[in-house]
Amino acid sequence: MIVVTAASGALGRLVVEQLLTRFPDRPVVAAVRDPGRCADLTARGVDVRHGDYDDPATLRSAFRGADRLLLISSPVMDPDHRTRQHLAAVAAAVDSGVRAVAYTSFLGADRGGDGPNAAHHATERAIIDSGLGYTLLRHPFYTDAFVDAGLRDAVTSGKLVSGTGGRGLNTALRSDLAAAAATVLTDDAHLGHGYDLTGALWTYPQLAATLTEVTGRPVEHVDGTVETPIGFLMNLAKAGLLERQTTDLERLLGRPPTSLRQTVTEALRDA
Template sequence: MIVVSAASGALGRLVVAALLDRMPADQVVAAVRDPARVADLAARGVVVRRGDYDDPGSLRAAFEGADRLLLISSPELDTRRRTRQHLAAIEAAVAEGVGAIAYTSFLGADRGGDGMNAAHHATERVLLDSGAAHTVLRHPFYTDAFVDAGIGAAAESGRLVSAAGGRGLNTATRADLADAAAAVLTGDGHTGRAYDLTGPLWTYPQLAAAIGDATGRPVVHEEADAVPGAMGFLMTLARSGALERQTDDLHHLLGRPPTSLRQAVADAVDTCPDGALSEGAESD
């Protein structure tokens, strides 16, 4: 039996879907804070259990009988609380005798515990010290976030503004990362391994071109000194070269090349709500 924690989230749902392609539904457990949010999974035969990162008792019940567990990192932003939640999950898994734990960490967490990687670094250390069989899956940023934001900008104005300085980004799609997790959970030879997962490098001019090709509308890329908000922070990282690291780990786990930027854009355009792009064009 395989348990997926935080299974009601975007990544968790994709992992569950990938597992259902590989094994019977009654051998997949969706551990979630609110079981009502995954009634659709229960209808497909998935075992649904309450598992709240802030309720250690619920975690033990959720992990009971598990051969393997995917511990999806908490979305909590406070480092101390997030670390505490992960520790509670690891302690519950060890107490229940879970055979192996796979944890979704972040690229660079092995190199230090500063900033956004603090909780990931601490969790990796706790996993190592726990003595539990485990695998670390260090994720990059999601391609989906950049593509969705880019399509939105292009639909509104036909322009895509970035401040990445032409540097590359090594993002990966959620779907690819979910497939990689499912491969680890259902395969052998991963215990004791840490995978640094990266997708193919891409640049903002390439994103603009891909959006133009997928929508049939010209999209002009413009380079700025800075952009506001969370995307501006990510572009600052890109401009520094921090997102250009490359490995073959994701390719290895998938058994195929990771999804290209062009394919990710094409998929996103195909799933845009009806009229979303045309509404953007009408506002020009």
């Protein structure tokens, strides 16, 4: 039996979908804070259980009988709070007899625990020290935060503004990361490994050219200041901090990560 935590979230639902579609013989449990939000999963035969990161007793109950656990990192941004939540989940996995855990960490968490990666680093160490079998899935930023239906505005105006200085971004789609998670949850060959997952490197000038190609309307990239929630990510890109590349995601998928053109096509179709 496979338990997926935070299964009502965007990534969690995608992982559950992957498991139901590709591995229908593997029982799936969705551990969620509010089971009432998951009637659709219950209707599909998923065992939905109450599992709240802030209530360890519910985690022990939710994890009972599990062979494998996907621990999706908490959305809480305070590192101390987040660390407490994750360590409670690791302890609950041990207490519940879970055999192995896969954890959605972040790129660079193995290198140290400073800043945003503090909770991820602490969680990785706790998992390794717990005696559980483990697979560490170090994610990049999500492509979904950059390439979405909002790009229709750039097509309309003919201008795509970024603050990246034309530098590359190694983001990956949630759907590709979910597929990779489903793979490691169902194959013991991945136990004991940490994977640094990156998509194909892309730039905003390439994104503008792809928008032009897909829509048939000219879109020009303009480098400037972007006042959006992802503005700080663009600053990281401009500093060259999002250009690290590995082949780990491609190897787990058994195919190249979803192309920029396909991502743009799907994003605009949903606009």
